[in-house]
Amino acid sequence: MDAESDVALDILITNVVCVFRTRCHLNLRKIALEGANVIYKRDVGKVLMKLRKPRITATIWSSGKVICTGATSEEEAKFGARRLARSLQKLGFQVIFTDFKVVNVLAVCNMPFEVRLPEFTKNNRPHASYEPELHPAVCYRIKTLRATLQIFSTGSITVTVLGLFAFRILKKTIVGQM
Numbered sequence: 001m002d003a004e005s006d007v008a009l010d011i012l013i014t015n016v017v018c019v020f021r022t023r024c025h026l027n028l029r030k031i032a033l034e035g036a037n038v039i040y041k042r043d044v045g046k047v048l049m050k051l052r053k054p055r056i057t058a059t060i061w062s063s064g065k066v067i068c069t070g071a072t073s074e075e076e077a078k079f080g081a082r083r084l085a086r087s088l089q090k091l092g093f094q095v096i097f098t099d100f101k102v103v104n105v106l107a108v109c110n111m112p113f114e115v116r117l118p119e120f121t122k123n124n125r126p127h128a129s130y131e132p133e134l135h136p137a138v139c140y141r142i143k144t145l146r147a148t149l150q151i152f153s154t155g156s157i158t159v160t161v162l163g164l165f166a167f168r169i170l171k172k173t174i175v176g177q178m
Contacts, residue, residue, distance in 0.1 A: 056069065056084075
């Protein structure tokens with residue numbers, strides 16, 4: 001490749017999923033009655049709480065486990081989780097923000113070219129699997145990073161990684177090979 005054909009690959013994080021614990025039992029009925037932007041799912045035993053800034057949705061369990069989705073960075077996820085813990089404290093719970101962990105990162109990127117999926121699968125057989133009857137993309141798994149890439153024929157790639165550290169390594173690897 002010459003310098004004129006080099007294209008910057010833009011990987012955009014679309015969702016960061018994080019988990020934290022409150023170290024106290026949470027009364028879901030009280031949260032549903034007194035909290036703002038709350039949906040109580042009594043049959044499942046959870047409460048969904050939405051924050052506007054940062055835009056996240058939290059699933060709250062009575063055990064004190066909270067799962068936050070919708071953030072676009074690690075900092076935004078941590079800020080949203082802390083803000084959610086603070087709103088639970090204002091409802092009267094003795095919340096202690098502990099065990100924060102980013103558990104999943106979802107990102108997308110577009111390649112400047114199309115991908116021939118059958119040839120790509122043949123050349124990367126142990127890692128890639130393609131079943132066009134089931135899904136229109138190649139599923140490329142990287143076991144060492146615990147990452148899955150969904151590669152579409154248009155050149156669009158969806159990356160799912162367990163944890164932000166593995167995502168950073170994967171991004172360096174992908175951008176380094178371009």
